[in-house]
Amino acid sequence: MAVSVLANVSLNEEGFLTDPSVWNEEIAKALAEQEGIELTEKHWQVIRWCREAAAKTGASPTLRQITTGTGLSTKELFELFPKGPAKKVAKIAGLSKPEGCI
Amino acid sequence: MSENRHMAFICSKGNLDMAYPALIMGWAALGNGVDVTLFFTFWGLDLINKHRVDHLEIAPVGITSMKTGMMGFPINIGIPQIAGVLPGMTAVATTLMKKKMEELEVPPVREMLQMLHDAGAKIYGCKMTVDMMRLTKEDFLDVVDGVVTASEFIDLTEGAQIIFI
Numbered sequence: 001m002a003v004s005v006l007a008n009v010s011l012n013e014e015g016f017l018t019d020p021s022v023w024n025e026e027i028a029k030a031l032a033e034q035e036g037i038e039l040t041e042k043h044w045q046v047i048r049w050c051r052e053a054a055a056k057t058g059a060s061p062t063l064r065q066i067t068t069g070t071g072l073s074t075k076e077l078f079e080l081f082p083k084g085p086a087k088k089v090a091k092i093a094g095l096s097k098p099e100g101c102i
Numbered sequence: 103m104s105e106n107r108h109m110a111f112i113c114s115k116g117n118l119d120m121a122y123p124a125l126i127m128g129w130a131a132l133g134n135g136v137d138v139t140l141f142f143t144f145w146g147l148d149l150i151n152k153h154r155v156d157h158l159e160i161a162p163v164g165i166t167s168m169k170t171g172m173m174g175f176p177i178n179i180g181i182p183q184i185a186g187v188l189p190g191m192t193a194v195a196t197t198l199m200k201k202k203m204e205e206l207e208v209p210p211v212r213e214m215l216q217m218l219h220d221a222g223a224k225i226y227g228c229k230m231t232v233d234m235m236r237l238t239k240e241d242f243l244d245v246v247d248g249v250v251t252a253s254e255f256i257d258l259t260e261g262a263q264i265i266f267i
Contacts, residue, residue, distance in 0.1 A: 063133050064207070064217070074220035083135030098133075101126055102208055 005030035016091055023094030031092045035081075039092075043080055046070055047093045060090040062100035108137040108262035110255075115267060116145030118158040118199055118211075119165075124267050125214040132221040139262065140218065141255050143228035146267075147235065150227060152243050155212045159196045162186035173198050212243070219245035224258070226250045 005026050010018040015034070017023060028047060032039050039047075049070045053061045063086040067074055081088040086098045109131045111124035128138045148154040162168055163186035171178030173195070185191065200210075209217065219225060227242060227249040239249065250258065 063129070063221075064209070074217050078132075078221050084133050086133050087135075101130055102206075 006034075014091075014097065016097060017094045020094045020096070027094065028092050031094075035088055035092065037081065037088070037092070042072075042076075043092075046072065046077070046080060046089055050089050050093045050095060054093075054095045059100075060086070060095040060098040062086055062098050062102055064102045065100070106137065106261075107135075108139070108259070110139040110141065110259040110262040110264045112264065112266045113140060113142045113146035113149060114144045116148030116154070116158065118160040118196060120267065121149050121158055121211050122203075122208070122214075124265070125211065125218065126208070127265070128218055128223055129214065129221070132218065132223060137262075138218065138221075138223040139259055140223055140225045141228065141250075141259075142226065144231050147227055147231055147237065149211055150215065150225065150242050150246050151237065153241065155215075155243065156210070158211060159192050160199050161192045162195045163191075168195070172202075215243060215245050226255065226258070228252070228255075 009022060009027055009030075012018050015031075017027075029039055032043070037043065046066065050061050050066060053065065053069060061069065063074070063077070066072070066086060066089065067077055070077075072080075077085045081092075090096065090098050109128070111128055113121075113124045115121070124140060128140060131138050142150050148158060162181060163183060165186075166180070166183075168181055169178050170181060173181075203210075208214075215225065225246050227237075227246055229249050229251045232238075232249050239246075242249075
């Protein structure tokens with residue numbers, strides 16, 4: 001499924017969407033699948049919160065902003081999106097690479 | 103990026119300013135999917151000592167890079183070293199640094215260690231310094247995975263990139 005949905009989607013060398021405006025839920029699912037993640041309702045809560053935060057601030061939220069904002073613990077966030085949650089959520093949510101340090 | 107990149111930080115300093123480099127870089131590493139090990143030795147043990155972690159300080163004496171601008175003054179000039187020895191200067195510098203970190207949304211050391219632990223970092227104390235300072239497991243934060251010898255640390259960090267702070 002991932003292959004067909006992403007066939008016409010342009011990604012940069014790190015796997016982020018080059019044109020964030022093309023993002024939709026199907027693309028999110030396909031991008032998540034590429035990362036080995038099957039999206040559950042908890043994943044979607046994080047994705048939605050990140051997209052709202054990014055729309056407000058113009059920047060992808062950092063790890064700590066995600067935990068503070070969603071009320072999820074660091075542990076839960078690393079379980080949902082293993083090996084680098086902030087970057088993975090940003091990628092799946094069609095946002096740019098997060099730049100903050102914390 | 104290889105899946106199993108591993109970074110190990112040897113933290114040997116107990117000052118507030120020297121506490122953050124490993125914590126921030128370690129957190130960034132975890133955020134990039136890199137495995138992290140933190141090894142606290144000598145004065146660095148203060149960071150994982152539950153009686154000390156909330157009382158870390160920065161003393162202006164000897165820090166020639168510290169300028170008045172960092173303390174909130176409009177003119178950015180050097181602070182005479184002799185001023186640093188005045189009573190209260192360490193407390194002032196510490197309060198100011200904590201305030202600056204808070205403005206940047208950088209959590210206190212205790213909270214950062216908890217975040218690193220929750221994100222999967224391994225945290226160890228150095229056996230020899232622990233013995234030398236007559237500390238026990240009870241003196242350390244719950245996030246500490248154990249007290250290990252230098253040799254055990256070498257085994258635990260095989261293949262890791264090691265950074266000494």
